[in-house]
Amino acid sequence: MAKKSHSERQHEQDMKTHVPQGESSERKKKSKLRRTTKSWSKGEDKWTLTPAILTDDDNGLRYEKSSAQKHKADTKQNLLHEGKQTDHRIDAMGTVIEVRGARFLIRTATAEGKVKNLLAKTYRNTFSENPDSTLVAVGDRVGFKRMSNESEGDMRIGEGLITFVELRRTKLSRTSGTSTESEQVEHIIASNVDQVIAVASATNPLLKRRLIDRYIVTAELQSLPVVIVVNKIDLVEAAEVVELMRPYGVLGYTVLFISAEDLTGLDDLREVFMGKTSVLSGHSGVGKSTIVNRLLGSEVMPVGEVSLKTLKGSHTTSNAAMLELPLGGGVPSYLIDTPGIRELGLWNITAENLSRGFIEFKAFESQCEYIACTHVDEPNCAVINAAERGEIDTERYESYLAIRSSLE
Numbered sequence: 001m002a003k004k005s006h007s008e009r010q011h012e013q014d015m016k017t018h019v020p021q022g023e024s025s026e027r028k029k030k031s032k033l034r035r036t037t038k039s040w041s042k043g044e045d046k047w048t049l050t051p052a053i054l055t056d057d058d059n060g061l062r063y064e065k066s067s068a069q070k071h072k073a074d075t076k077q078n079l080l081h082e083g084k085q086t087d088h089r090i091d092a093m094g095t096v097i098e099v100r101g102a103r104f105l106i107r108t109a110t111a112e113g114k115v116k117n118l119l120a121k122t123y124r125n126t127f128s129e130n131p132d133s134t135l136v137a138v139g140d141r142v143g144f145k146r147m148s149n150e151s152e153g154d155m156r157i158g159e160g161l162i163t164f165v166e167l168r169r170t171k172l173s174r175t176s177g178t179s180t181e182s183e184q185v186e187h188i189i190a191s192n193v194d195q196v197i198a199v200a201s202a203t204n205p206l207l208k209r210r211l212i213d214r215y216i217v218t219a220e221l222q223s224l225p226v227v228i229v230v231n232k233i234d235l236v237e238a239a240e241v242v243e244l245m246r247p248y249g250v251l252g253y254t255v256l257f258i259s260a261e262d263l264t265g266l267d268d269l270r271e272v273f274m275g276k277t278s279v280l281s282g283h284s285g286v287g288k289s290t291i292v293n294r295l296l297g298s299e300v301m302p303v304g305e306v307s308l309k310t311l312k313g314s315h316t317t318s319n320a321a322m323l324e325l326p327l328g329g330g331v332p333s334y335l336i337d338t339p340g341i342r343e344l345g346l347w348n349i350t351a352e353n354l355s356r357g358f359i360e361f362k363a364f365e366s367q368c369e370y371i372a373c374t375h376v377d378e379p380n381c382a383v384i385n386a387a388e389r390g391e392i393d394t395e396r397y398e399s400y401l402a403i404r405s406s407l408e
C-alpha cells in the first residue's frame with residue numbers, strides 16, 4: 001500500500017507514544033505538545049498545562065459554555081492557578097471507542113505495543129483543542145493520565161483521567177438547537193471519521209434515489225467523502241439498478257452493488273472499509289446490520305431489529321461505539337455506530353447551505369442572474385437551465401427541490 005491511511009498512522013502513533021519512559025518518546029511528546037497548543041508549559045519533571053478553561057461544572061464532563069463565559073472562567077482559572085499548578089500529565093494517547101455515560105472506553109497500547117482498553121473520565125481541567133463543542137466524543141484522540149495506587153475521587157485503579165483532547169480532523173456534528181445563538185455548542189456525534197457509507201437496498205424497501213441524496217447532502221455538508229452501497233442486488237435485475245444509479249458514478253461517487261445475502265460484491269466492500277474509519281447510514285431494513293455481520297464474520301448485530309441498539313447492546317448506558325473490523329491488510333479498520341447516525345435524516349442543513357450538498361450545482365451557480373439565487377424559480381437561473389438541458393440530472397434537481405421544501 002503506497003499511502004498510509006489516517007487510522008494506520010494513528011495506530012502507529014499510539015504504539016510510539018505509549019513507550020512510557022524512553023528518552024525519544026518523551027521528546028516526541030514534548031514537541032507534539034509545543035506544536036499543538038501554546039498553553040502548555042514545562043513543569044519540574046513533566047509537561048504541565050495551564051488550563052485555558054474552567055467550568056463550574058463539578059463533574060467536569062462537559063464545558064458547554066459560551067465564549068464569554070469561558071473568557072470569564074479563564075481569568076478565574078488563571079487566578080486560581082497563580083503559584084499552584086495542577087498536574088496535567090499525559091501518560092499515553094488513545095482513541096475513544098465507546099461512550100458509557102460519564103466514562104469513556106479508550107483504546108490504547110501497552111508499553112509492549114499490545115492493544116489495551118481502559119476506562120477514563122474527564123475532569124474540570126481537561127484541556128481540549130476543540131472549543132465550543134462536546135468535550136469528548138467517539139473517535140476522539142485523547143491524552144490521559146493513568147491512575148496508579150493513589151485513588152483520586154471515585155477513580156478506580158486501572159482507570160484513566162483524560163487530560164487532553166486533540167484537535168478533531170473531521171467530525172459529524174449537529175448544533176444543539178436549545179440555547180440562544182451565542183451559547184450554541186456543537187454537538188459532536190463522532191469525530192475523526194474518514195467516510196460515510198450510505199446504504200440503500202435495490203428493493204424491499206424500494207430504492208429511493210431521493211433518500212440517497214439526503215445522505216449524500218449530509219455527508220457533503222460535513223465535508224466527508226461518501227460511498228454509496230446498494231444492497232440486496234440478489235433480489236432484482238442488476239442492470240436496471242445499475243442504470244438507475246449511473247448519474248452518481250458520473251458525479252464521481254463510488255457506487256457498489258452488493259448482496260449481503262449471497263455475498264456478491266463483498267470483497268469490493270471490504271476494500272472500501274479497509275484502513276479507514278467509516279460511519280454507516282441508511283434507512284431501516286436496507287441491510288446495515290447484515291453488512292456489518294458479514295464484515296465482522298460473526299452475527300454481532302441483531303438483524304431485522306427496528307430498535308436502535310448499539311453494537312455493544314449489553315451496555316445499556318452506551319450511546320456510541322467504535323468497532324474494529326477484522327479486515328486484515330495490516331491496517332486497522334473501524335466502524336462507528338451511533339443511534340444518531342444510523343438512520344440519520346438531515347442535520348445542520350438549511351435552505352441556504354443545501355445547494356452545497358449538490359456538488360454538480362457548483363459549476364453553474366456563479367452564472368445565475370441573482371447572487372442569492374435559490375435555484376427554485378428565479379429567472380435566468382443557471383442551475384435550472386442546466387437541469388433543463390440535461391447537464392444536471394433532472395431527478396437530482398428534483399431531489400434538491402424536495403429537500404428544500406421539506407426544510408421550510
Ligand SMILES: Nc1nc2c(ncn2[C@@H]2O[C@H](COP(=O)(O)OP(=O)(O)O)[C@@H](O)[C@H]2O)c(=O)[nH]1
Pocket residue numbers: 231232233234235258259260261262282283284285286287288289290291302303304305
Ligand atoms: N435478499 C436479501 N436480503 C437481505 C440482504 N441483506 C439483508 N437482508 C435482509 O433484510 C432484512 C433487514 O436487514 P437488517 O440488516 O436488519 O437491516 P438494517 O435495518 O439496515 O440493519 C433482514 O431480514 C435481512 O435478512 C440481501 O443482500 N439480500
Ligand SMILES: [Mg+2]
Pocket residue numbers: 288289290302303304305
Ligand atoms: Mg439494523
Ligand SMILES: [Zn+2]
Pocket residue numbers: 365368369373374375376378380381382383384
Ligand atoms: Zn440559480
